[in-house]
Amino acid sequence: MNNYSNKELRALCTRAARGAYMPWGLAEEAAASVAWLERHNIHAVTPFIDLLTANDGADPAELAPVFGRDETGARNRARICPILVGSYLSDLRGTNLGDSSLEIENVNAPILMVPFLAWVARDLGRSIWAQWGRVLVHVSSDGAEIVSGSEEFDLSMRQDVAISLAPGNPELSGSVLPRTEVSNRSRLVLERFIQRTLLPESERSKASGAGGGRIDDD
Amino acid sequence: MDINATEADIAEMMRPPETVMRLDRMGSFHQTRLSFMRSLLRMMKRENWEFSRPVWRIDENGVGVAVYQAKGPARSYSLVAFAHDLDPAERTDRSIATAWDATFTMFDGIPTEEDLARLSQSVPKQEAGRVSDSELSISRANKSVRLFEHVLERLSAGQQPDLAQIGSVGYLMRTTAVYGSGKFGAASRDKIKDRPEVSRPFQVEMLSVYLTRAYTADLVEHLAKAKSPDTAVAINPELRRRLGVGNSTGLGMAPYLINHPKLIHNWICARETALARVRAQAEAAPDKVEAFRDALLRATSSIKDWSTTDEVQSARISELSSDLEILNAHVAAFGFDGAQPWNSLFDWSAANLSLEAQELLVSLLIEPFGDLVDDLLDHMSADEEIDFRIDGTMDVSDLRRILSSRYSWAQKIDFSDDENCARFWYVSANKLEPRLGDRADEEDVAPYEEPLDIAHGVSNLAGVLTTFDDKKTIAEFLLKWPRFRKLIRRIQIVGKYPYGEINDNIISSNHRPIDLLRCKLSFFGAIEFDPRSDRWVRINTFKNAPFPHELGGETHDNWAYSPAGEEQ
Numbered sequence: 001m002n003n004y005s006n007k008e009l010r011a012l013c014t015r016a017a018r019g020a021y022m023p024w025g026l027a028e029e030a031a032a033s034v035a036w037l038e039r040h041n042i043h044a045v046t047p048f049i050d051l052l053t054a055n056d057g058a059d060p061a062e063l064a065p066v067f068g069r070d071e072t073g074a075r076n077r078a079r080i081c082p083i084l085v086g087s088y089l090s091d092l093r094g095t096n097l098g099d100s101s102l103e104i105e106n107v108n109a110p111i112l113m114v115p116f117l118a119w120v121a122r123d124l125g126r127s128i129w130a131q132w133g134r135v136l137v138h139v140s141s142d143g144a145e146i147v148s149g150s151e152e153f154d155l156s157m158r159q160d161v162a163i164s165l166a167p168g169n170p171e172l173s174g175s176v177l178p179r180t181e182v183s184n185r186s187r188l189v190l191e192r193f194i195q196r197t198l199l200p201e202s203e204r205s206k207a208s209g210a211g212g213g214r215i216d217d218d
Numbered sequence: 219m220d221i222n223a224t225e226a227d228i229a230e231m232m233r234p235p236e237t238v239m240r241l242d243r244m245g246s247f248h249q250t251r252l253s254f255m256r257s258l259l260r261m262m263k264r265e266n267w268e269f270s271r272p273v274w275r276i277d278e279n280g281v282g283v284a285v286y287q288a289k290g291p292a293r294s295y296s297l298v299a300f301a302h303d304l305d306p307a308e309r310t311d312r313s314i315a316t317a318w319d320a321t322f323t324m325f326d327g328i329p330t331e332e333d334l335a336r337l338s339q340s341v342p343k344q345e346a347g348r349v350s351d352s353e354l355s356i357s358r359a360n361k362s363v364r365l366f367e368h369v370l371e372r373l374s375a376g377q378q379p380d381l382a383q384i385g386s387v388g389y390l391m392r393t394t395a396v397y398g399s400g401k402f403g404a405a406s407r408d409k410i411k412d413r414p415e416v417s418r419p420f421q422v423e424m425l426s427v428y429l430t431r432a433y434t435a436d437l438v439e440h441l442a443k444a445k446s447p448d449t450a451v452a453i454n455p456e457l458r459r460r461l462g463v464g465n466s467t468g469l470g471m472a473p474y475l476i477n478h479p480k481l482i483h484n485w486i487c488a489r490e491t492a493l494a495r496v497r498a499q500a501e502a503a504p505d506k507v508e509a510f511r512d513a514l515l516r517a518t519s520s521i522k523d524w525s526t527t528d529e530v531q532s533a534r535i536s537e538l539s540s541d542l543e544i545l546n547a548h549v550a551a552f553g554f555d556g557a558q559p560w561n562s563l564f565d566w567s568a569a570n571l572s573l574e575a576q577e578l579l580v581s582l583l584i585e586p587f588g589d590l591v592d593d594l595l596d597h598m599s600a601d602e603e604i605d606f607r608i609d610g611t612m613d614v615s616d617l618r619r620i621l622s623s624r625y626s627w628a629q630k631i632d633f634s635d636d637e638n639c640a641r642f643w644y645v646s647a648n649k650l651e652p653r654l655g656d657r658a659d660e661e662d663v664a665p666y667e668e669p670l671d672i673a674h675g676v677s678n679l680a681g682v683l684t685t686f687d688d689k690k691t692i693a694e695f696l697l698k699w700p701r702f703r704k705l706i707r708r709i710q711i712v713g714k715y716p717y718g719e720i721n722d723n724i725i726s727s728n729h730r731p732i733d734l735l736r737c738k739l740s741f742f743g744a745i746e747f748d749p750r751s752d753r754w755v756r757i758n759t760f761k762n763a764p765f766p767h768e769l770g771g772e773t774h775d776n777w778a779y780s781p782a783g784e785e786q
Contacts (some may be wrong), residue, residue, distance in 0.1 A: 005351065006408065007400030024669040025703025032606065060700045060735065084700060091610020091693035119607060179351060198647035199655070199666040 002182045009180050010035040012190055019193035020052035022060055022083065028117075030083045036115035038180040040143055045182055047109040049189050050157055054108055055081060059175060064088075065104050073103035075212070078106045086116030089163070094120040097128070101162040110161045114144050115156060117163065127166040132159035143172035223498035231494035236627070238490060241722040245733025246534075246573040247740035249778050250581040251588060252488055255743030255760060256778065258424045261415065262769060265291055268756050271436070272320070273334070276301050278444035280437060283334060285325075286429040288766070295354070295422070296325040297429035298334065300342050301437065309360050311394045311466040313649045318358035319391065324426045326354050327404065344395070345650075348403040354422045355404060357396040359430060362464065366390050366438060367576035369453070371415050373442035376449040384460050385523050388758040389433040389745060392464025398423050411599075412416035419481070419598055420742060431463040431760045441575040455768070459780075462761030465744065468754040470651045472734040473643065476670045479711050479718030481600040485741050488598050492584045492591035502554040509586030514549060516779040517582060518542045520745075520762075528749040530730075534574050546738035548641065585776060605711050608703065610693025614686050617706065620713040621680055627721045628673035629680055640727035643668040654731060656752060673723040675705045679733070745778060 004012065010031045017027035022180035030048065049168065055063060063081035065074030065088070085104055091096070095121065096102065107113070112130045117128045122141035130137045135149030182190075237243070249256070268289040276282035286297040287572075300321045308317045321343045325333065333352065340347030344358055365387040369379040377540070398420070399407035410416050416425075436457055442450040475482055521542060526532050548566065556562055560583055567579045585592055621629070631638050639657060642665040646653045657663055669675070679702050687693055696703055712719045723729065731753045744757035762780035764773045774780065 003348075003350070003403065005400045005404065005406040007406040008403070011400075019665075022702040023703065025705070026700050027608075028704065061698065064697045064700065082695070087608070087703070088610070088693055088697055091608050091696060092691070093609075093611055095611060116289065178406065191776055196665055197645065198650070199644040199653075199660070200647045201653075202659075 002184065002187050004180050004182060006035050006039055006067055006178060006180070009038060009182070011065075012194070013045075015197050016052060016190040017048075017083075018194040019196035021055050021058045021063075022081075024081055026060060026081075026087065029087045030112065031081060033086065033112045033115045035180075036118070037111065037144075039176050039178070041175070041177055042111065042114070042144065042146070045180070045186050047111050049186055051082065051109040051112065053189075054157060055079070060084065068204065072100070073105070075103070075105045077106055080104060082107050082110050082112040085161075086113040089113075090116040090119050093123045097124070097163065097165055099165050101161065101164045103162050105160045106158050107161045108158050110135075110159050111137075113161070118142070118144060118193050121169060124165070125169050127169050127172075128161075128163060129166045131163075132161045138166060138172065140169050140172045144194055145172045223495065223500065227498040228494045229395060231497040232490055232557030233493070235624075235716045235719065236488060236721055239719060239721045241720060241724075241729065241733040243557070243573055243577065244720070244737035245730065246577040247737050248578045248581045249740055249743045249745055250489060250492070250584050251776070252492060252584070252595055252598070253741060253743030253778070254418065254420045254424050255428070255763070256775070257418060257592075258421050258428065259763060259777075260592075260775060262288070262290070263773065265415070266770065269423055269432075269769070270480055271432075272328075274436075274440075276437065276440060278441070279303055280441055283338065284327065284433060284436070286432060286766075287328060288425060288429065290523075292415065293326075293413065294328050295416075295425060296327065296329055297426055298323050298325050298329060298337055298341065299430070299431070299433045300338060302342065304360070306363070309363070311360065311392070313395065313468065313470065313651050315358075315394065316344075317342075318344070318394065319361045320430075320437075321358045322356065322426060322430060322433075323349055323353045323404075324355040324422055326352050326409075345397075345402055349406045350403055353404045354410065355396060355398050355426050356402060357393050357423075357426055359391040359393045359434070359463070361391050362387050362389060369438050370442055370445070373439060373453065374446040374450045376446075376451050378454050378457060381457065381460070385491075386525070387464075388460075388523070388761055389431075389462045389464035390438055391430070392466050392756065393427060393430065394466050395470075396423050396426060398466075407783060417599055418595055419485070424742065427465075427759055428763070429766070431461070431763075432766055434463060435461055435765070455615065455707040457770075459762055459764065461761075462745075462758040465757050465759055466750075466754065467652070467735050467739065467757065469654055469731055471738055472654075472731050473652045473670055474650065474667065475720065475734050475738055476672065476724070478600070478602065479708060480602050480605055480715050481718075482717035483508070483712075484598050484600050488594040489580070489741075490717065492587070493564075493580050495590050496583045496587050497558065497564050499560055500558060502559045506586045507554050510582060513585040513776060513779070514546065516776060517578060518546060520779040521578075524746045526748040528751075531747065531771075532748050534572070537572045538578065541571045542578075545571065545575060545579065546672070581587065588775070605714070606707070608692065608696065608707050609710055610691055610696065612692045612710070613688065614683060614690050614692065614695060615688035617692055617709065618680075618683060618688070620709055621676065621683075621705045622711050624716060624719060625673075625676045625680075625709070628676040628723070631673050631677065631723055633662075633674055633677050637727045638723060638748070639671070639674055639725050640726045641729070642666075643670045643725070657725075657743070668702050671725045672705070672708070672719070674725060675702075676709075679705055679709075743778060 013034045014027045014030035017030040034044045034048045065083045067074050073116050117139040121128050127140040136147040138145045270287045273285035278300050281303050285300045288295050304319045321342045368383050372379045416422050439452050567576050640661045642657050732749045732755050735755050744759050746758040748756040762777045
C-alpha cells in the first residue's frame with residue numbers, strides 16, 4: 001500500500017487524468033473530486049481509474065452532456081464524463097437545479113460528481129439528492145452520506161443519474177481523513193497514465209536542462 | 219500602525235501590474251523586510267523561541283545524525299540532519315544526484331529514537347524514500363568543498379579562516395533542494411496552515427534552512443576538533459555570522475510563480491502596498507531619514523560582496539554599483555523637507571537609475587517603516603481553494619472585459635512568429651522536474667506541454683470567444699470548450715488579483731527563466747544571486763543572520779545587509 005497526503009494524491013490524479021483524456025483544467029477538477037471523496041472516507045480511486053480507462057483517449061468535448069431547451073436533462077450521448085457534468089453544475093452555482101429532477105443519461109462513474117454537488121449545496125444552502133441505479137446519495141455542503149446501494153458503488157460505470165434539491169442542509173460530515181491508502185496495483189495504473197505526460201530526456205535536453213554543472217566542488 | 223496618509227493617497231501611489239509584473243523588473247527584486255527569512259527570525263525573537271541540539275552523534279569522519287530543536291510558545295519543530303561521507307565523484311547540485319553530504323527532514327515535534335531509526339532509512343534517499351505525516355519537509359545539502367576545507371584546515375591549526383575566502387563563497391554548504399508540504403509522503407500544508415507561527419508562506423522551509431546553517435558551522439568546528447583536539451579553535455562569532463547557507467536552484471522552482479496566481483498576487487501586492495504607504499507619507503520624520511540612510515549605507519557596503527561569473531548579471535552588478543554612488547550622492551544632498559519626500563526620491567529613481575537600483579531602493583524605502591508595513595506579512599498567504607471554482611454564471615462579455623483590462627499585452631503578441639513560441643515547458647520523465655525545451659526539437663509537444671503558455675492560451679481563447687454569443691454564460695462556453703477550463707479559471711482569478719499574472723511571454727526565445735527564480739528567491743530573502751546559466755542560479759541565505767543561540771541577544775533586524783566588522 002502507498003500512503004499519500006491529500007495534496008500528493010491530488011497531484012497524482014491531476015497528472016493521470018491529463019494522461020488519459022482530460023485537458024489540464026478538467027484534470028484538476030477530477031483530482032479535486034477524488035481528493036474530496038477520499039477525505040470524506042468515500043473510496044474514489046478505483047472509480048476514477050475505471051473512468052480514465054473507459055474514456056482513455058476520448059475527445060472530452062464529445063463526453064459533455066447536451067441539455068435540451070428545457071434544461072431538464074441530457075439524453076443524447078452514449079457516455080458522459082462525470083467531471084464535465086459536475087463542473088458544469090458547479091459553474092452554474094446550482095441555478096439550473098430545482099425540486100424536480102435534472103436527469104442525465106449514461107454518466108460514467110457518477111460518484112465522482114458528488115463533490116461538485118456539495119459545493120453547489122453550499123451555494124444554495126440546501127442539500128441535494130443524487131440517484132443512479134439502486135444508489136442514493138444525500139449530499140450537503142460539508143459531506144455526503146450514501147443512503148443506499150453502497151455495495152454497487154465501484155460497478156456503476158455508466159448510469160442514468162437524477163439530481164434534485166432536498167429539504168434543508170443537514171450536517172453530514174464525519175471524520176475527515178488527511179491521508180489516503182492507495183494499493184500498489186492502483187498506483188501502477190495511475191503511473192501508466194502519468195507516464196504519457198512526461199517527456200523522456202534526450203541527450204540534448206539533458207545538456208541544456210535545468211540542473212547544475214557536473215562538477216560542484218567549488 | 220501609524221499611516222500618515224489616506225487610503226486614497228496610498229491607492230494612487232500603487233504601481234500598476236503592467237509596470238511591476240514584467241520579468242526584467244521581477245528579475246531585479248531584492249530582499250526586503252517583508253522577506254520570509256527575516257519575518258521568521260523577527261517572529262522567533264519576539265516570541266523568545268528556545269533552541270537546542272539534543273542529539274549530536276556525528277563521528278570523526280563526519281558521519282552520523284544530529285537533531286536541532288526549535289521550541290516556540292505553542293509547539294516544537296526539529297531539524298533531523300544525517301551527515302554522510304560522500305564520494306567526491308557523486309557530488310553534484312543537479313537533480314540527478316542520488317547522494318549528498320547531508321540530508322535533512324523537518325520533524326513536526328520532537329522525534330523519538332524510533333522516529334530517528336525510521337527516518338534514517340528514508341531521508342538519506344530523499345525522493346526515492348518516503349516520509350510520513352510527521353515530517354514537514356525534506357532537503358539535502360552539499361559542501362562547498364573549497365571553503366569547507368579551508369575553514370577546517372584553519373580551525374584545526376588554531377587559526378581563523380580568511381575573511382576574503384568566506385566573502386568569495388559565502389557558505390560552507392548549499393542546499394540543492396528543499397521539498398515542502400505534501401511531497402514524498404510529507405504532511406500537506408493543511409496540517410499546519412492554521413498554526414500562527416508557520417502560517418505565513420514557506421516558514422517551515424525557512425526554519426529548516428536556518429537550522430541547516432547552524433548544522434554546517436557546528437559540523438566544521440566538530441571536525442576540526444576531531445582532527446586536532448589540542449589545537450583546534452571555534453570560529454570567531456563575527457566571522458561565523460558571515461557564513462550563510464547556499465542554495466542551488468534550477469527550473470523546478472519557476473512554474474510555481476505561474477501556478478499560484480493568487481499567492482503571488484498577495485506577495486507582490488504586499489510589497490507594492492508597503493512601497494505605496496511609504497511614498498504617500500506627507501513628510502519624513504528625522505528618525506526615519508536616519509534609518510533610511512543607515513540602510514543605504516549597509517546595502518552599499520554589502521553589495522560589494524556580490525560577485526558572479528555570469529556576464530549579464532556581472533554587468534548589472536557593475537551598473538548597480540555605479541548607481542549606488544549616484545544614489546548616495548543624491549541622498550546626501552536631498553533635503554527630505556518637501557511634500558511627500560519619499561515619493562520624490564522614488565520618482566527620481568525611475569528616471570535616473572537602472573532596474574536593479576530602482577528595486578533596491580524599493581527595499582531601502584520600506585526598511586525603516588516596520589510600524590507602517592509589517593502588518594502586511596499577515597496578508598501574504600493565500601487560501602487558493604476559495605477561488606478554485608469557475609464562476610460559470612459570468613457571461614462571455616464579462617470575460618472579454620477582463621481580457622481587455624488584464625491581458626491586452628498578451629493579445630499584442632504575434633504567435634505566428636516562431637520566436638514567440640520557440641520554447642515549451644515540460645516535465646522530464648527522468649527526474650519528474652519541470653524543464654524548458656525547444657519546440658522545434660520535438661515532433662509533437664502537445665501531450666507533454668505544461669499549461670504555462672499563458673499568453674499563447676489567451677491569444678487562442680480570444681479567437682474562439684469571437685465565435686460565441688456575448689450573452690451566453692461561461693458555463694455554456696466551457697461545456698463546448700472544456701480545454702479552456704484552466705485558463706478561464708486563471709483569468710477570473712487574475713481579474714480579482716491582478717498582480718498574479720506575469721505580463722510577459724515565458725515561451726518566447728528571449729525569456730530568461732532565472733528572472734522567475736530571482737523574483738521568488740527575493741521574497742524568501744536570498745542575496746548574492748549568482749546565475750550559472752539562463753536557467754539556474756546560486757544564492758546565499760541567512761548570511762549575517764544571528765545564529766539560533768544568538769537570537770535572544772542584541773541583534774540588528776536588518777541583518778541581511780551587514781558590513782564586515784559590525785557586531786550583531
